[in-house]
Amino acid sequence: MKPIQVGLLGIGTVGAGTFNVLQRNQADIRRRAGRGIEIAMVAARNTERARQLTGDSVTVVADPFEVVNHPDIDIVVELIGGYDLPKELVLRAIANGKHVVTANKALLAQHGNEIFAAAQDKGVMVAFEAAVAGGIPIIKALREGLTANRIESVAGIINGTTNFILSEMREKGLDFATVLKQAQELGYAEADPTFDIEGVDAAHKLTIMSAIAFGIPVQFDKAYVEGISRLQAQDIRYAEQLGYRIKLLGITRRTHTESGEGVELRVHPTLIPTGRLIANVEGAMNAVLVQADAVGATLYYGKGAGSEPTASAVIADLVDVTRLLTADPYSRVPHLAFQPNQMTDVAIVPMSEITTSYYLRVHVQDQLGVMADLTRILADAGISIDAVLQKEPGNQTDIDIIMLTHQTREKNIDAAIAKIEGLPAVIGKVTRIRLESLG
Numbered sequence: 001m002k003p004i005q006v007g008l009l010g011i012g013t014v015g016a017g018t019f020n021v022l023q024r025n026q027a028d029i030r031r032r033a034g035r036g037i038e039i040a041m042v043a044a045r046n047t048e049r050a051r052q053l054t055g056d057s058v059t060v061v062a063d064p065f066e067v068v069n070h071p072d073i074d075i076v077v078e079l080i081g082g083y084d085l086p087k088e089l090v091l092r093a094i095a096n097g098k099h100v101v102t103a104n105k106a107l108l109a110q111h112g113n114e115i116f117a118a119a120q121d122k123g124v125m126v127a128f129e130a131a132v133a134g135g136i137p138i139i140k141a142l143r144e145g146l147t148a149n150r151i152e153s154v155a156g157i158i159n160g161t162t163n164f165i166l167s168e169m170r171e172k173g174l175d176f177a178t179v180l181k182q183a184q185e186l187g188y189a190e191a192d193p194t195f196d197i198e199g200v201d202a203a204h205k206l207t208i209m210s211a212i213a214f215g216i217p218v219q220f221d222k223a224y225v226e227g228i229s230r231l232q233a234q235d236i237r238y239a240e241q242l243g244y245r246i247k248l249l250g251i252t253r254r255t256h257t258e259s260g261e262g263v264e265l266r267v268h269p270t271l272i273p274t275g276r277l278i279a280n281v282e283g284a285m286n287a288v289l290v291q292a293d294a295v296g297a298t299l300y301y302g303k304g305a306g307s308e309p310t311a312s313a314v315i316a317d318l319v320d321v322t323r324l325l326t327a328d329p330y331s332r333v334p335h336l337a338f339q340p341n342q343m344t345d346v347a348i349v350p351m352s353e354i355t356t357s358y359y360l361r362v363h364v365q366d367q368l369g370v371m372a373d374l375t376r377i378l379a380d381a382g383i384s385i386d387a388v389l390q391k392e393p394g395n396q397t398d399i400d401i402i403m404l405t406h407q408t409r410e411k412n413i414d415a416a417i418a419k420i421e422g423l424p425a426v427i428g429k430v431t432r433i434r435l436e437s438l439g
C-alpha cells in the first residue's frame with residue numbers, strides 16, 4: 001500500500017525531531033500503523049536549511065499554502081506555532097479534506113471550538129497529543145484510557161520552564177530574576193519568556209485538558225492565569241519549612257457553588273505537601289495528576305518539551321490518523337472525548353467562587369496583640385487556621401507571620417485580606433499563595 005503522505009509545516013526543533021524519529025523507527029512504525037508514513041513535503045522559512053535536514057527525497061517549499069493545497073498530501077502536521085497563520089492553514093487543510101496533526105496549544109485553546117467543528121463537518125481528524133505536556137500521552141489517557149470514569153479533577157505541572165526556575169530557586173536559594181537570567185543563558189527559557197513565566201502556556205494546555213475531561217468547549221478566556229514572576233524566594237523557603245513545595249500548577253475540577261455545578265479552571269503558584277509524588281517533579285519535567293471515580297488517582301510523568309519527546313507525540317497522532325483513515329467518521333474517537341452533540345455548558349466558575357486553602361504571609365510591626373488581630377479577622381470570616389509560623393527578618397521591630405488556612409472560598413479570603421491590610425501594624429500587602437493538598 002502506498003505510504004501515507006505527510007506535509008510538514010515548519011521544521012524547527014519539533015519538526016526535525018519528527019523527521020528523524022520517523023526515519024529511525026520507520027520499520028516499527030509501519031508494523032504498527034499498517035502502512036508506511038512518509039514526509040513528502042516540508043514548508044520552511046529557511047528552505048536551504050530544511051533541504052540539508054531532509055535530503056533530496058522531500059519537496060521543500062517556502063509557502064505553507066502549497067502544502068495544505070497539494071492534492072497528494074493526506075495529513076498536514078502544523079508545527080509553526082502562534083495563532084493567525086496556523087489557524088488559516090489548519091482551516092484550509094480541513095476544507096481541502098486533509099487530516100491535521102498539531103502541537104499548537106495556543107491555537108486550540110483559543111480557536112479549538114471552531115477548528116473541531118470544521119473538522120467534524122468535513123469528516124477529518126485533528127489530532128493534538130503534542131499540544132499538551134509534550135511526550136506524555138495525557139490526551140490519549142484522558143480521552144480513551146479513562147473513558148469509563150467520571151473525571152473529578154486534573155492538576156498538572158505542565159510548563160517545564162517555570163518548573164525549572166522554581167526548582168533552581170528552591171535548591172539554590174536564588175531569586176526569580178537571577179534564575180530566569182541563568183535559564184535564558186542556558187537556553188531553557190525563551191528570549192521572550194512571557195507566555196511561560198506568566199502562566200499563559202500552562203493555561204492553554206489546561207484549557208484543552210479541561211474540555212476533554214468534562215466534555216465542555218475550550219474556554220481559555222475564562223481561565224484564571226497567574227505566573228511565577230512575583231514569587232519571592234522567602235516564600236519558597238517558608239513553604240519548605242512548613243512541609244510544602246511551591247509549583248506552578250494548572251488545576252481544573254468539578255465544583256459546586258451557590259448557583260450550581262461548575263468547573264474550576266486556574267493556573268497559579270501553589271503549595272503542595274512535600275510528600276506528594278507530584279511535589280517532587282523537578283527541573284523541566286512535567287506531570288499530570290488525574291482524579292477519577294473508578295480508577296482513583298493516576299499520575300503521568302515525563303518530558304513536556306524537546307525535539308524527540310514532542311516528536312513522539314506527533315508521530316503517535318500520525319499513526320492514529322493512519323489507522324483510522326478509512327473508518328466511518330462517526331466511529332472515530334471524538335476530538336474532545338465526548339460526542340459533539342453531548343457536550344455540556346457547565347460554567348467555568350469565577351475565581352471568587354473557587355474553594356482552596358491558603359498560605360498568607362503578613363509583614364507586621366512586632367506589637368502586642370497583632371497576632372490576636374490577625375486570628376480574629378480570620379475567625380470572623382469563618383476561616384480556620386491550620387498552621388502558624390513567625391519569622392524575624394533580623395531587626396526585630398518587624399516580622400513575617402505566615403499562616404496556613406483550611407479550605408475556604410476565595411471571596412472569603414479576599415475580604416479577610418482586605419481587613420488585615422487595613423490593620424495599623426501591617427506593613428505593605430499580604431502575600432497570598434493558594435494551597436492544594438491533592439489528597
Ligand code: HSE
Nearest residue numbers: 158159160161304305
Ligand atoms: N515552553 C513550554 C515549557 C514547552 O516550558 O514547558 C512548550 O509548550
